[in-house]
Amino acid sequence: MAAYAALVSLARSIHLILQNHHHSSFFDEFNQQINHRLEQTTLLQAFLEDFPDGDDGLQARIRDVASEAETVVQDFLSIQIQSRLKSARRSQDVQLQRHQDNISDVYQKLQKVTMGMDSIVRQVMKSAKDSSEGKDLLRNRDSSSASSSSGLLTPTAGKDVVVGFEDDLTAIKHRLCGQTSKLQVVPIFGMGGIGKTTLSRNAYDDQLIMEHFQIRAWVKVSQDYSIQEILSNLLVSIKPSNELLAENVYKGLKGMRYLIVVDDVWSTKAWDDVKMIFPDDDNGSRIIVTTRLFDIATYAQNSSSSAPHEIHFLDEDQSWNLLRQMVFKQQDCPVELEKIGKLIARSCGGLPLAIVVIAGLLSTAARTQASWENIAENVNVAVTTNYEQFAKIFIFELHQLATTFETIFEEEAEEYLEDLVKRSLVLVTKRKPNGKIKICGIHDLIRDLCIRKAEEEKFLHRYVGEMLHENMKYQHRISIVHFNLNSLHNMYGSTIHAIICFQCRDSAPAHSQYCSFLRNFRMLKILDVVNSARVHLLPEVFELFHLRYLAVDYSTQIPAAISNLQNLQTLIVHQGKRFKSYGPMMIFYH
Numbered sequence: 001m002a003a004y005a006a007l008v009s010l011a012r013s014i015h016l017i018l019q020n021h022h023h024s025s026f027f028d029e030f031n032q033q034i035n036h037r038l039e040q041t042t043l044l045q046a047f048l049e050d051f052p053d054g055d056d057g058l059q060a061r062i063r064d065v066a067s068e069a070e071t072v073v074q075d076f077l078s079i080q081i082q083s084r085l086k087s088a089r090r091s092q093d094v095q096l097q098r099h100q101d102n103i104s105d106v107y108q109k110l111q112k113v114t115m116g117m118d119s120i121v122r123q124v125m126k127s128a129k130d131s132s133e134g135k136d137l138l139r140n141r142d143s144s145s146a147s148s149s150s151g152l153l154t155p156t157a158g159k160d161v162v163v164g165f166e167d168d169l170t171a172i173k174h175r176l177c178g179q180t181s182k183l184q185v186v187p188i189f190g191m192g193g194i195g196k197t198t199l200s201r202n203a204y205d206d207q208l209i210m211e212h213f214q215i216r217a218w219v220k221v222s223q224d225y226s227i228q229e230i231l232s233n234l235l236v237s238i239k240p241s242n243e244l245l246a247e248n249v250y251k252g253l254k255g256m257r258y259l260i261v262v263d264d265v266w267s268t269k270a271w272d273d274v275k276m277i278f279p280d281d282d283n284g285s286r287i288i289v290t291t292r293l294f295d296i297a298t299y300a301q302n303s304s305s306s307a308p309h310e311i312h313f314l315d316e317d318q319s320w321n322l323l324r325q326m327v328f329k330q331q332d333c334p335v336e337l338e339k340i341g342k343l344i345a346r347s348c349g350g351l352p353l354a355i356v357v358i359a360g361l362l363s364t365a366a367r368t369q370a371s372w373e374n375i376a377e378n379v380n381v382a383v384t385t386n387y388e389q390f391a392k393i394f395i396f397e398l399h400q401l402a403t404t405f406e407t408i409f410e411e412e413a414e415e416y417l418e419d420l421v422k423r424s425l426v427l428v429t430k431r432k433p434n435g436k437i438k439i440c441g442i443h444d445l446i447r448d449l450c451i452r453k454a455e456e457e458k459f460l461h462r463y464v465g466e467m468l469h470e471n472m473k474y475q476h477r478i479s480i481v482h483f484n485l486n487s488l489h490n491m492y493g494s495t496i497h498a499i500i501c502f503q504c505r506d507s508a509p510a511h512s513q514y515c516s517f518l519r520n521f522r523m524l525k526i527l528d529v530v531n532s533a534r535v536h537l538l539p540e541v542f543e544l545f546h547l548r549y550l551a552v553d554y555s556t557q558i559p560a561a562i563s564n565l566q567n568l569q570t571l572i573v574h575q576g577k578r579f580k581s582y583g584p585m586m587i588f589y590h
Contacts, residue, residue, distance in 0.1 A: 005459075
């Protein structure tokens with residue numbers, strides 16, 4: 001998947017070079033090399049389309065050389081366009097002389113990439129000659145990319161289906177509305193994907209529960225939690241106008257009968273950090289705590305609580321009922337599909353999330369016995385009771401998506417996102433008045449799998465805490481969590497295309513030296529530092545020629561120099577009360 005996506009991205013960059021053709025001996029010679037690279041790229045794309053399950057080692061080589069080639073191509077594109085922009089002020093010969101050294105350096109890098117691509121193409125052609133499909137590929141494949149089409153249906157957001165959890169839901173509701181007036185903690189534990197959050201959500205949204213509790217709030221904890229964010233979310237649910245977090249949450253809950261869901265707790269410390277803000281006024285308040293860990297569940301229960309509630313796997317009948325309901329809704333399952341359908345349901349081992357994922361695949365597949373048998377053979381997991389086995393189901397689901405799905409661009413993104421929702425891989429939490437998706441998320445287990453798969457394929461690397469600079473080489477996208485941006489000035493990452501920061505810490509003033517690290521990221525296309533108030537719109541930002549997406553905290557005027565960002569498509573600014581813009585308005589989004 002990553003290899004094909006890297007090739008498509010490379011092809012787009014090559015087309016940009018050809019569109020901005022600049023006549024000179026240097027540029028013409030370079031463009032000849034670029035045209036040859038485009039031919040090779042097209043051949044490799046065709047090979048991956050016809051042999052999607054080929055040698056992993058070869059695909060990794062294709063991915064790496066395509067990424068390296070794109071870096072070289074984009075470097076040249078920057079020189080090419082900047083030369084054209086400045087030609088009005090200087091003669092073309094003078095401008096070319098100024099950039100000659102840069103062009104020569106880029107040309108040498110291209111020669112190195114050429115050797116790598118030539119080697120891969122020879123290996124691919126040798127492999128292709130050994131099969132009939134490969135011979136057809138070499139004879140008949142033209143240079144045009146396969147076009148994508150989609151007839152996707154827009155699903156409606158509805159309440160999570162509860163099959164096999166009726167008794168669990170009744171038990172939880174009974175504990176929430178029980179006679180005791182003491183504050184009770186109701187721990188719910190079970191493995192990832194078994195339905196802890198779904199059960200909690202259905203109890204939380206139950207009409208009886210809504211009428212019973214004067215205040216309800218839901219907070220997500222997870223492994224990398226921020227106590228400030230947890231308190232802020234609680235405060236928004238209780239008293240949005242207050243500013244003091246823990247104290248105001250406590251005051252807001254004081255004297256009220258409340259229901260709080262603390263979802264996905266991973267450590268005793270996380271529970272200790274939040275439990276102190278919940279007052280016990282002997283009025284029947286309740287706290288639901290969900291966790292995968294039995295030790296956390298027993299730790300969270302208080303003296304007035306009964307034993308933690310454990311969610312068990314679905315039995316075969318419950319598994320089939322859930323699968324049938326997810327695929328056919330209110331319709332009956334065709335008789336010829338019932339036997340194979342029950343086999344597929346049984347192979348999911350009673351894990352609801354696995355059943356939901358497979359149901360998403362079946363709902364888009366042909367409703368024929370042959371089609372379902374093919375799915376049953378590929379999803380070969382007799383008992384899906386651990387992380388690795390669920391990963392097989394999830395990865396198989398992803399491989400069923402069209403090849404072009406792996407390289408979506410803005411114009412197709414909305415339709416593809418709806419298709420992911422339809423397959424139950426993405427969860428819609430809020431829609432716009434026109435029915436389009438406004439806020440969405442994914443299950444934490446699927447998120448973990450996505451992170452692991454992204455790192456395996458060098459698509460994205462996620463850093464929590466301090467970053468290891470030596471790991472930056474050949475990485476194109478990094479996600480930074482709980483990181484001090486002060487140390488970024490020591491980093492060099494010319495291949496980095498995207499930097500996204502979450503909950504980054506800042507202690508230094510926003511001056512040029514602090515943001516000088518941006519000069520080291522010449523290929524940067526995406527810069528999101530909304531959570532870092534210290535990265536302002538300083539001159540270093542305006543040197544990022546390839547920047548397409550910029551999100552910052554900024555409380556004053558936007559400098560007119562932002563117009564230098566010729567490729568900028570989206571600008572997101574979180575500002576204070578006083579805010580002026582002297583740049584062109586079209587730059588905010590186009």
